Amino acid sequence: MAAETLREPPRETPVLKRTEVLVVGGGSAGVSAAVAAARAGAEVTLVERYGSLGGLATGGLIALLLSLDDGLGRQVIGGLCQELVERIVRRGGAFHPPRGEWGADDPELVARYFRWGLVWGGARAQHRVRYSVAYDPEVMRWVLAELVQEAGVDLLFHMWGAQAVVEGDRTRGAIFESKAGRQAILADVVIDATGDLDIAASAGCGFELERIHPWLWFRMGGVSDVDAALERGETFFRTPNPGVVLAPWGSATRLGQSIDPTDPRDLTFAELECRRIVMEEVTRLRQSVPEMADAHLCNIATQLGITESRRLVGRHVLQREEMDRDFDDAICVTGHWTKYGAVYAIPYRCLQAREQVNLLVAGRLISVNHRVHHATKEIPACMAVGQAAGLAAAMALEHAGEVARVDPASLRERLVSAGALLDYFEAT
Numbered sequence: 001m002a003a004e005t006l007r008e009p010p011r012e013t014p015v016l017k018r019t020e021v022l023v024v025g026g027g028s029a030g031v032s033a034a035v036a037a038a039r040a041g042a043e044v045t046l047v048e049r050y051g052s053l054g055g056l057a058t059g060g061l062i063a064l065l066l067s068l069d070d071g072l073g074r075q076v077i078g079g080l081c082q083e084l085v086e087r088i089v090r091r092g093g094a095f096h097p098p099r100g101e102w103g104a105d106d107p108e109l110v111a112r113y114f115r116w117g118l119v120w121g122g123a124r125a126q127h128r129v130r131y132s133v134a135y136d137p138e139v140m141r142w143v144l145a146e147l148v149q150e151a152g153v154d155l156l157f158h159m160w161g162a163q164a165v166v167e168g169d170r171t172r173g174a175i176f177e178s179k180a181g182r183q184a185i186l187a188d189v190v191i192d193a194t195g196d197l198d199i200a201a202s203a204g205c206g207f208e209l210e211r212i213h214p215w216l217w218f219r220m221g222g223v224s225d226v227d228a229a230l231e232r233g234e235t236f237f238r239t240p241n242p243g244v245v246l247a248p249w250g251s252a253t254r255l256g257q258s259i260d261p262t263d264p265r266d267l268t269f270a271e272l273e274c275r276r277i278v279m280e281e282v283t284r285l286r287q288s289v290p291e292m293a294d295a296h297l298c299n300i301a302t303q304l305g306i307t308e309s310r311r312l313v314g315r316h317v318l319q320r321e322e323m324d325r326d327f328d329d330a331i332c333v334t335g336h337w338t339k340y341g342a343v344y345a346i347p348y349r350c351l352q353a354r355e356q357v358n359l360l361v362a363g364r365l366i367s368v369n370h371r372v373h374h375a376t377k378e379i380p381a382c383m384a385v386g387q388a389a390g391l392a393a394a395m396a397l398e399h400a401g402e403v404a405r406v407d408p409a410s411l412r413e414r415l416v417s418a419g420a421l422l423d424y425f426e427a428t
């Protein structure tokens, strides 16, 4: 606790609304959770602190879905993530290798997709073509909003989830700060999809906090010849937009210190310093890559690239030794973006807090250890987990909101009906 404190007078907080399922955070996980819960018939409210959806997948300019496969050519993530890909493709805003090429180890094909940022991993790996997707973040933003609106979710922007409302082992809802002041939203089931576990942490749930080196991605347009520029070996990628490249720039080697992603002073330092270094990098690229001499900065991510912050310590903490292992309550299977043939099944228990009976989490904050997080933080995995959390929340309404009373077998069955791919271990 801070050395000096202030005792606030007791106050009456207006209740803005009551809802069956409250999802806090409109990133890839939160949107999936909200849409899945609404499609399952629940009355859903989704609250996001900014003015658009997608979180890191849009505001962070992380415009690559890595990956929907197991690295050997087999698709492992379907459901809402697959639906999202199809919708973005229909709008001309995404690019991915065709199914027939997934898993191919032809060096020319692999080199082609490296240039799109669709193949990653160590220099010594036997690389293969992945089912990964490069997309335009503006189209993604729009499609996410479409999905939410079509599902009948009550969406509220510009409200910041400040504090869980807790009564014993129940999270009754959350208090939000906005230009309208302080307001509460009460719910039967709450899903924390804030990326940073803001709601569950304030409800007293156990967590681990990582210090990290933040990143700040940016895009440059007006590149006269993208192919020739890529040949020069700089670290940027082709995008679906002609003449535009994505610079997945990170400050790990140059920022000089890691930060606590939940500390505003550290975040302010990182925002200013990363932006300064990006501007320097833009100047350097213009000077050293002839095809970029007249290029311009399209945009810098509006959100710092925070890979990790708080992670729930939930009913199960998934370990690296549990790679390639199935669970009776597995709600999705995800591959690993730098590994081939390595998958994690994610148990439903990794979404459940130990302390609160009607609280679920979804996204990069789920209950896994630091090493497993490298795989489970990726956008397709966040979406698959979000879809499961949303459906489970809707099912929990029949059990007084108690998420542990949802039958995992029924949850899995309904996920499969909604397009999730859960037969990986049966078929291998």
Ligand SMILES: Cc1cc2nc3c(=O)[nH]c(=O)nc-3n(C[C@H](O)[C@H](O)[C@H](O)COP(=O)(O)OP(=O)(O)OC[C@H]3O[C@@H](n4cnc5c(N)ncnc54)[C@H](O)[C@@H]3O)c2cc1C
Residues within 6 Å of the ligand: 024, 025, 026, 027, 028, 029, 030, 047, 048, 049, 050, 053, 054, 055, 056, 057, 060, 062, 063, 064, 065, 066, 067, 159, 160, 161, 162, 193, 194, 195, 196, 198, 215, 216, 304, 305, 306, 307, 308, 362, 363, 364, 365, 377, 378, 379, 380, 382
């Ligand atoms: C540098 C970097 C590179 C990456 N590269 C890739 C990649 O190439 N491919 C890939 O698939 N994944 C990649 N990832 C991982 C991936 O982008 C994220 O882990 C994923 O997008 C997280 O989704 P999320 O919904 O869990 O969280 P977020 O995207 O962080 O969404 C959380 C949402 O909640 C909102 N929010 C937060 N707090 C509150 C609050 N208190 N009240 C209300 N709203 C709140 C935020 O504004 C945001 O919209 C990368 C991540 C980083 C940082």
